[in-house]
Amino acid sequence: MDRDKFPTLEEVCLANPVSANLSTHPSSPAIYLAATYACANPSQANRILGGEEAGFAYQRDAHPNGQRLAEKFRLLHHADQALVTNSGMAALSAIVLHQLRVGDHCLISRYLYGRSSVLVQQELPKFGIEVAEFDPTDLASIRRNVRPGQTKMLFVETIANPLLQVADLPAIVALGSEFRFQVAVDNTFATPYWCRPLELGVDWVWESVSKMLNGHSDLMMGMVCGKDSHWGRIRQVASTWGLGAAPWDCFLAERGLTTFGLRIERASHNASQAAQFLSAQPQVKHVFYPSLTHHPTQSNLKSIANTPAWTSNSTNAAGNVVAFELDLQQCSVEEFISASGIAYFPSLGECGTTLSHPCSSSHRHLTEDQQQSLGIYPGTLRLSFGIEPFETLREKILAGFNCLR
Numbered sequence: 001m002d003r004d005k006f007p008t009l010e011e012v013c014l015a016n017p018v019s020a021n022l023s024t025h026p027s028s029p030a031i032y033l034a035a036t037y038a039c040a041n042p043s044q045a046n047r048i049l050g051g052e053e054a055g056f057a058y059q060r061d062a063h064p065n066g067q068r069l070a071e072k073f074r075l076l077h078h079a080d081q082a083l084v085t086n087s088g089m090a091a092l093s094a095i096v097l098h099q100l101r102v103g104d105h106c107l108i109s110r111y112l113y114g115r116s117s118v119l120v121q122q123e124l125p126k127f128g129i130e131v132a133e134f135d136p137t138d139l140a141s142i143r144r145n146v147r148p149g150q151t152k153m154l155f156v157e158t159i160a161n162p163l164l165q166v167a168d169l170p171a172i173v174a175l176g177s178e179f180r181f182q183v184a185v186d187n188t189f190a191t192p193y194w195c196r197p198l199e200l201g202v203d204w205v206w207e208s209v210s211k212m213l214n215g216h217s218d219l220m221m222g223m224v225c226g227k228d229s230h231w232g233r234i235r236q237v238a239s240t241w242g243l244g245a246a247p248w249d250c251f252l253a254e255r256g257l258t259t260f261g262l263r264i265e266r267a268s269h270n271a272s273q274a275a276q277f278l279s280a281q282p283q284v285k286h287v288f289y290p291s292l293t294h295h296p297t298q299s300n301l302k303s304i305a306n307t308p309a310w311t312s313n314s315t316n317a318a319g320n321v322v323a324f325e326l327d328l329q330q331c332s333v334e335e336f337i338s339a340s341g342i343a344y345f346p347s348l349g350e351c352g353t354t355l356s357h358p359c360s361s362s363h364r365h366l367t368e369d370q371q372q373s374l375g376i377y378p379g380t381l382r383l384s385f386g387i388e389p390f391e392t393l394r395e396k397i398l399a400g401f402n403c404l405r
């Protein structure tokens, strides 16, 4: 793909193309709430609904706010195609419903986001699709579990939740070519600021727009980006299963996206500084941040990170999430949360810094043994950094540690 043909991140996020024939230029996009669109005649309706003519006929199929937002995601990911859906889960559903069928086999990362894992492991077998897990930190596990000819897809996150293992995407793509399976990547934690997986040869990318891309915690949305060669009927599939995003949400997400570049940069620099700071605290047993030299997948970072974000990076930032394990002998999770005053939310990617406790939220469906096999313990906390000044955050974290018994 020719990089130069794509505008910069700021150009994409700030663009406000106007399609209506107005003599002055509105500063924000119009919102088209219409459920239906009058067509000139039945043959035009037929052509629009059949995708032979550009235009809109029925909101579930397509609408102007969804189309302009999807175009921004397409440009941010340097993709051939893009689609918006009504949640991150709907984005994964669209890929799966489009690509897999009875008798297929797929591979999923053992670190995949909990609900994605439930979708693939518990829902797909109902449709006659078989599933095996692999460990993205041990690529031999792909070779052990692949079924040549039957394995059609592999699902993995660029940066996994909550311990932030970075997948070696180029190596996984090479295995995909060798065994002829497609690679689908959840890029929610990395965002297109840090990584554009399609440029690394990945076949599908999906993200929860509910997180950093929108950034204001006021909507649910997902997006899928892909290549012309695999795109096929995915739009029709998404419409048929009712997976599309609503116009008002698309308007809000486009507004949130305006500040995406600033927010992700600032939040990632906060996260990076916090990772260093947390590493020096006696109440902390382990810190997980992709660029820390002791992080087990630190060496994968360079091969997945976008060059401009990475090279202009004075603080070694690599995303806005940090996880750490509290020493429960010294401080309880509840005490840390209440003494720090950091908002506790089972989500991430907001303007303000938030905290979550994987054992009781994202990974609560697992037994204690299963959690521990993933490296998640009762003292594990995940911080999603926002855009506050770092000093304020440092003070809050320190206040949290004042819970010393």
Ligand SMILES: Cc1ncc(COP(=O)(O)O)c(C=O)c1O
Pocket: 087, 088, 089, 090, 113, 116, 157, 161, 186, 188, 189, 207, 208, 209, 210, 211, 220, 221, 222, 347
């Ligand atoms: C990494 C990741 N992927 C996907 C999702 C699902 O997105 P949504 O909640 O928008 O359906 C989430 C939600 O928390 C997530 O954290």
